[in-house]
Amino acid sequence: MPVNLTPPLAGDLHPVAGVSLGIASAGIKKTGRKDLTLMLLAPGSRVAGTFTQNRFCAAPVVVAKRHLASDTPRALIINTGNANAGTGVEGLNDAEHICRALASWLPCTETEILPFSTGVIMEPLPVDKIVAALPAAIADCKADNWLAAAHAIMTTDIVAKAVSRRIELDGKTVTITGIAKGSGMIHPNMATLLGFIATDAAISLPLLQQLIRHAADESFNCITVDGDTSTNDSFLLIATGVAGNAEIDTQNKEYSLLAAAVVDVARELAQAIIRDGEGATKFIRIQVEGGADRDECRKIAYAIAHSPLVKTAFFASDPNLGRILAAIGYSGVPDLDVQTLQLYLDDVLVAENGGRAANYQEADGQRVMQQQEITVRVVLGRGTADATIWTCDFSYDYVKINAEYRS
Amino acid sequence: MPVNLTPPLAGDLHPVAGVSLGIASAGIKKTGRKDLTLMLLAPGSRVAGTFTQNRFCAAPVVVAKRHLASDTPRALIINTGNANAGTGVEGLNDAEHICRALASWLPCTETEILPFSTGVIMEPLPVDKIVAALPAAIADCKADNWLAAAHAIMTTDIVAKAVSRRIELDGKTVTITGIAKGSGMIHPNMATLLGFIATDAAISLPLLQQLIRHAADESFNCITVDGDTSTNDSFLLIATGVAGNAEIDTQNKEYSLLAAAVVDVARELAQAIIRDGEGATKFIRIQVEGGADRDECRKIAYAIAHSPLVKTAFFASDPNLGRILAAIGYSGVPDLDVQTLQLYLDDVLVAENGGRAANYQEADGQRVMQQQEITVRVVLGRGTADATIWTCDFSYDYVKINAEYRS
Numbered sequence: 001m002p003v004n005l006t007p008p009l010a011g012d013l014h015p016v017a018g019v020s021l022g023i024a025s026a027g028i029k030k031t032g033r034k035d036l037t038l039m040l041l042a043p044g045s046r047v048a049g050t051f052t053q054n055r056f057c058a059a060p061v062v063v064a065k066r067h068l069a070s071d072t073p074r075a076l077i078i079n080t081g082n083a084n085a086g087t088g089v090e091g092l093n094d095a096e097h098i099c100r101a102l103a104s105w106l107p108c109t110e111t112e113i114l115p116f117s118t119g120v121i122m123e124p125l126p127v128d129k130i131v132a133a134l135p136a137a138i139a140d141c142k143a144d145n146w147l148a149a150a151h152a153i154m155t156t157d158i159v160a161k162a163v164s165r166r167i168e169l170d171g172k173t174v175t176i177t178g179i180a181k182g183s184g185m186i187h188p189n190m191a192t193l194l195g196f197i198a199t200d201a202a203i204s205l206p207l208l209q210q211l212i213r214h215a216a217d218e219s220f221n222c223i224t225v226d227g228d229t230s231t232n233d234s235f236l237l238i239a240t241g242v243a244g245n246a247e248i249d250t251q252n253k254e255y256s257l258l259a260a261a262v263v264d265v266a267r268e269l270a271q272a273i274i275r276d277g278e279g280a281t282k283f284i285r286i287q288v289e290g291g292a293d294r295d296e297c298r299k300i301a302y303a304i305a306h307s308p309l310v311k312t313a314f315f316a317s318d319p320n321l322g323r324i325l326a327a328i329g330y331s332g333v334p335d336l337d338v339q340t341l342q343l344y345l346d347d348v349l350v351a352e353n354g355g356r357a358a359n360y361q362e363a364d365g366q367r368v369m370q371q372q373e374i375t376v377r378v379v380l381g382r383g384t385a386d387a388t389i390w391t392c393d394f395s396y397d398y399v400k401i402n403a404e405y406r407s
Numbered sequence: 408m409p410v411n412l413t414p415p416l417a418g419d420l421h422p423v424a425g426v427s428l429g430i431a432s433a434g435i436k437k438t439g440r441k442d443l444t445l446m447l448l449a450p451g452s453r454v455a456g457t458f459t460q461n462r463f464c465a466a467p468v469v470v471a472k473r474h475l476a477s478d479t480p481r482a483l484i485i486n487t488g489n490a491n492a493g494t495g496v497e498g499l500n501d502a503e504h505i506c507r508a509l510a511s512w513l514p515c516t517e518t519e520i521l522p523f524s525t526g527v528i529m530e531p532l533p534v535d536k537i538v539a540a541l542p543a544a545i546a547d548c549k550a551d552n553w554l555a556a557a558h559a560i561m562t563t564d565i566v567a568k569a570v571s572r573r574i575e576l577d578g579k580t581v582t583i584t585g586i587a588k589g590s591g592m593i594h595p596n597m598a599t600l601l602g603f604i605a606t607d608a609a610i611s612l613p614l615l616q617q618l619i620r621h622a623a624d625e626s627f628n629c630i631t632v633d634g635d636t637s638t639n640d641s642f643l644l645i646a647t648g649v650a651g652n653a654e655i656d657t658q659n660k661e662y663s664l665l666a667a668a669v670v671d672v673a674r675e676l677a678q679a680i681i682r683d684g685e686g687a688t689k690f691i692r693i694q695v696e697g698g699a700d701r702d703e704c705r706k707i708a709y710a711i712a713h714s715p716l717v718k719t720a721f722f723a724s725d726p727n728l729g730r731i732l733a734a735i736g737y738s739g740v741p742d743l744d745v746q747t748l749q750l751y752l753d754d755v756l757v758a759e760n761g762g763r764a765a766n767y768q769e770a771d772g773q774r775v776m777q778q779q780e781i782t783v784r785v786v787l788g789r790g791t792a793d794a795t796i797w798t799c800d801f802s803y804d805y806v807k808i809n810a811e812y813r814s
């Protein structure tokens with residue numbers, strides 16, 4: 001069950017002026033549940049995107065990147081149940097076919113549409129089913145459909161992920177609302193499986209592109225469930241410019257306010273993905289401080305976060321913390337001096353001087369391990385850099401979910 | 408249950424002239440089973456070792472490396488149940504204390520003894536229990552004790568691992584016998600948790616050192632259970648020189664014969680560790696061919712072998728093979744062209760041209776996935792290098808074993 005993750009309420013999600021969303025059932029999922037989401041953007045909207053670094057990147061990612069580079073998006077079309085990844089030339093044709101079909105219904109061209117897919121890899125996309133459901137998705141479009149969209153993009157997610165914030169920019173109220181999905185195959189490298197954040201703020205495209213990289217680095221690029229980088233990771237940041245604030249085109253105070261709110265939304269969505277990680281029973285924050293640079297802090301944090309032995313010990317609430325030392329030791333920081341580092345579990349000093357801390361008591365470790373939320377803190381004593389990532393434990397249910405995924 | 412792994416029979420294990428082994432119960436393990444192994448070497452024996460690259464390398468590893476560098480070993484003392492790792496200065500003192508105590512009973516000095524430990528990390532070594540059991544281990548020493556030693560070094564292993572070969576070198580019969588343990592925290596980087604191979608062949612120390620690196624690269628450095636590199640990995644190769652062959656001191660025909668036999672023993676031990684991997688139900692060979700260099704082939708092979716999604720699909724016998732494409736895609740080979748590669752499952756061509764192969768049928772993938780032994784073959788089409796590694800699947804029992812390890 002998800003860890004301290006409350007389902008979002010429709011009333012908490014503020015519509016974003018200039019964005020409307022329509023949902024439909026294309027019948028990709030056997031259960032007949034909603035699996036198609038359309039997002040329409042007001043003219044003049046600006047869109048920035050970051051995408052997976054996986055070399056087997058999915059067909060819709062290739063097409064979305066191409067369209068984003070050549071045109072200004074007016075619509076996003078998202079299906080779940082099939083990733084259209086590992087599908088070769090046919091997959092590219094399928095993604096383009098859907099954009100073309102949608103353009104025939106909308107006042108825009110094919111290249112103003114960005115396609116997204118998530119689900120099983122290496123299965124042909126059921127194009128006809130999707131095309132047939134487009135009119136229903138268009139007919140359903142409305143501004144207050146964020147919660148339905150958050151549900152319609154889910155795969156193995158248990159809880160929908162949607163976050164909303166409001167801030168003031170030069171006397172105008174600006175809204176930032178985002179949705180994301182993801183539960184397994186989560187170790188984003190630039191973005192997560194699917195994340196969409198929209199604001200009605202006015203901001204120039206170069207600054208929007210700068211902001212998405214910053215927001216990704218502070219959120220989706222800091223999480224891992226299983227170390228598997230997906231073929232379909234995509235994170236989009238949309239600014240419709242309808243709010244009426246003066247367009248942000250330098251890194252001024254308004255940029256900082258907006259950036260803080262976007263990071264806040266992105267981080268809450270990214271953490272929600274971990275709280276709802278496949279089989280998760282614990283939410284674990286791994287904080288590495290005192291490093292020579294951020295890279296080595298992240299290396300150590302990810303070594304801990306990816307260790308199946310560490311993750312199963314968290315699942316069992318077993319303070320078998322030597323496994324964390326072992327992971328630090330093999331993280332690949334070549335000149336690491338284990339004598340100078342300290343390991344804390346929440347406020348409990350567990351290890352220092354290359355071994356167990358003198359005052360460490362197993363009962364103290366046990367107490368923290370039984371919590372649902374745990375901070376692992378590693379103090380390196382090599383410099384001033386730090387990094388934080390978020391992960392979950394590894395349970396029977398992770399194996400069950402992934403062994404039975406297609407059955 | 409172990410995958411196609413027959414327990415060794417005492418009669419199949421040839422004694423090695425110049426090596427005797429003694430076993431005892433020191434009471435480190437609660438169950439009272441044998442947990443202490445002594446190996447005595449004839450004067451003039453040569454010993455080469457390779458050890459873990461983990462920065463939190465265990466105290467006995469530090470001491471064994473130091474003694475090996477300064478002296479010629481006459482005895483090895485190995486305990487299970489406690490790794491003496493993450494134990495700081497106290498751990499080093501403990502390892503040296505045991506060498507000193509043993510030296511007082513044997514006709515050799517403290518620095519002629521190599522200590523080894525395996526078991527829980529970050530717990531103080533029960534030195535007094537070990538020292539008290541030394542006389543019993545010495546009294547038990549005999550040449551045909553290899554099977555008992557293979558049992559006494561086990562931790563979560565289900566089946567003991569011991570392999571023996573005989574070859575002719577200049578008209579003399581030469582024996583090579585080895586034992587190993589390991590089941591979890593297996594992703595060796597230079598060696599595996601504990602592996603000891605002895606021969607009575609005469610070979611110079613420089614060539615013995617060359618041979619151990621070669622043998623490790625072809626065996627223990629090609630396996631992974633969970634991607635966790637242990638703090639205690641140690642692989643020792645012993646040559647007593649008692650067989651009477653002319654000492655091998657160049658890379659001649661006799662060197663090649665001996666090397667082939669040592670690699671054969673090391674590889675069978677390494678594969679036995681995978682067949683007995685924690686929770687394993689499948690034995691999987693991952694073969695990457697046509698690479699620009701061996702490194703990129705290994706990167707791709709390990710990305711597949713470490714993916715929890717791939718491993719759970721194997722457990723479920725589910726040909727959800729897009730997960731293998733995803734792992735290849737994120738393996739970190741930056742200029743990889745997914746259009747030119749081919750993926751085979753045994754003899755079944757699964758993917759090519761960036762997607763599913765035209766003639767691939769799910770039923771064919773299903774047939775192979777149901778086997779207990781499976782070969783994943785990736786043909787890159789970039790060059791002539793290749794690499795093979797061995798791994799196992801990821802089951803409920805892996806989680807169970809590691810969640811309950813200390814209880």
